[in-house]
Amino acid sequence: MARAEWGSRLGFILAAAGSAVGLGAIWKFPYVAAQNGGGAFLLIFLVIVFTLGISLMIAEMSVGASTKKSPVGAYRKLGGKWWSSVGYIGVLCGFLILSFYSVVGGWTIAYIVKSIQGSILTTDPAVLSRTFDSFIADPVMPIWYHAAFMALTAGVILAGVQKGIERVSKHLMVMLFLLILILIARGLTLHGALDGVVTFLYPDFSKVTPTMIIEAMGLAFFSMSLGMGCMITYGSYASGETSIPNSARSVIGLTTLICFLSGLMVFPAIFVFNFNPLAGPGLTFITMPAVFSQMSGGQFFSILFFFLLFVAALTSSVSLMEVVVSFFIDEFQFPRMMTTVIMSILMFILGIGASLSLGVWKNYTLFGKNLFGLLDYVSSNLIMPFGGIMIAILVGWKAWPVISARLAYPDGTCPVWLPLFKFICRFVAPVLIFVILLQNL
Template sequence: MARSQWGSRLGFILAAAGSAIGLGAIWKFPYVASQNGGGAFLLIFIGFVFTLGIVMMMAEMALGRAAHSSAVGAFRKMGGKHWALVGYMGVLVGFLILSFYSVVGGWTIAYIAKSIGGEIISSDAKVLGGIFTGFISSPSEPLFYHAAFMALTVGVVLGGVQKGIENLSKFLMPALFVMMLVLIVRGLFLPGALDGVAYFLDPDFSKVSAKTIIDALGLAFFSLSLGMGAMITYGSYVEKDTSIPGSAAWVVLLTTVVCLLAGLMVLPAVFAFGFDPSAGPGLTFITMPAVFAKMVGGQLFAVVFFVLLLVAALTSAVSLMEVVTSFMIDEFHMRRVQAALLMASLMFVLGVPASLSLGIWSEYTLFGKGVFDLLDYATSNVLMPLGGVLLALLAGWKIWPQIEVQLAVGTRSSALWLPAMKLTCRYIAPALIGFVLVNGL
């Protein structure tokens, strides 16, 4: 059966950017940056993204196109049967992430409904915090929205590569940028907002610790969709004459810009309304409604914002669903419909205890973490970096000639940077990621 392909290079870039620009950039980045001191964390994060991040992204895309297969098949075909285990780990990461990611995606649908009803249009931090806490700790309401989000994700994946994923990304990603810029401009005019800008952009290196570096690397991998098989799978759909380095550079740049915009959108509002900048996962859902309450037509802006937050969540979720769906199609020769529905059902089931761990099951922990936090930590701080180390070793040592061929296509002056990338894959990436990984355990 002929393998699907992207309809255009732009479609591929926007789809890959859509995979990367999700809740990791808009929901997770502001609160993780806040918890790690703002500006100093931002610099470390950008450093990781434009060095290890772009190298790993190019390696994943090149591996996917060279093998013309999804994660497991790519590692098996290029590295040998034992390397297929790394591909299985990537599929597992995608499966685990989407299980709890879908829960958060469901929150965005719930907040669209709450915006339409006017329930969250308030500038009172205690009221907004109470609404959010009450919602996520409910035993049933978040599960309904978790199911709705998973159904939306499946619907897009069933449309296929061009009609589903690519068409969605082309329309919705530009809309997300425009809406974020509008909200940033409005937020900057709030009294006290510039304190938030200073906190976000002014680096205080006295707050940097080993945890800061670990979190920055973990978030870089999470935000760029690395180590989960997504870029390998998307790379397998890339035409042979498309420049992978140029495409990867655009994806990394767009993702970084959105992370910066997310920080400028959320943190000035945090300071303007006197919220706690290290409040955690609820930060976006608590601060943004307070901004809307101060705006003319705020209710409409609230609806549009949470629709676009849903869009960002959906484009990333689709890439994760495509990883596990493509795996089932390639490895077990299942039809796309059967594969997507089976995987969605299993991920929904795992998402149930993740959601309940934020409420009635909060006292049940493993390694001191509830199910939701454990899934987040295990994927972002352990499995994804580990996958990055193994991919770098495979690309740098065992299959570098094939990777080099893929990266040289459509690229000028490749002789200037390819040796540096080879050196990074062989020595720098495994050593640095490995050091951070070990310290994070």
């Protein structure tokens, strides 16, 4: 069976960028930047992204493009039988993340509905906090929204690579960008909005510490969907003529731009209304509705904001499910429809447990964490760093002859940056990601 391919380089870039731009890019990047010196953190983040981050992006895409296989087959082909276990771990990571990520994706749908109803348009964050807490603790409603989000994700996957993932990503990424620009434009018209922009961008170098640099490395590596096989899978659908380095640069640039624009979207509004920019994840579902309630046309912009979050969540969830589905298609020749339906049901069932662990099952813990927190911790803090280390070692050492040949120019000459890329993959990336892994532990 011929392997599916992207219909265009733009489709590949937008699909990969959609994978990287998840909910974290909208709420996590702005508040982490605020906690760590604003512009100073931004500068360090950019340096890391365009050195280490882009190296890992090229590494993952190259592995997929060179083998035309999903993570398990790619690792086996380039590294040997033992290396396939790394691919299995990556597939497991995608499965675990999507099981609880779909629950959060369901929350974005619920808040679109609540925005349309006007039930969250209040200026009191305490009321919004109680609304949010009671909603996620409800044993029924979040699961229905979780089911809806999982079904939408499965629907995109069922349509295939070109007609599903590529087509949807093209439209949704353009929509995401336009929604952010509209919300930025509205926020900047507010009196005092410039204070929020200054706080976001002003470099406070007194906050530059080793811990802050590690925080920037962690955010750079793992906000780009690296270490769990998404970019290997997407790279495997690239045609032989596709320039992996140019595509990786475009994906990194687009993802970083959206992170930056998210800060410009969030900070002016929350400063005008004197809310805490360090509110973290609660900024999304608790603080922002209070901000919108004080704006002219606030209900409209609240709907836009949560629809934007939904779009960001969907483009990421599609890439996670494709990692799992492509594994079964490649390894066992299972039909796409059967695989997608079965995996969606299994992830939905695990997600039910994750949702209930925030409410009626919250007293049931393992290693001091509820199921939701445990799934998040194991996948994001343990498996993804491990995957990042292993892809760097595979490319820098075991598979270097194959990868360097894929990255060479058509006439066989090597790009001037190739030795630096090799050095980063062999030595720099494994050591720095191991430092992050130790910090997570």
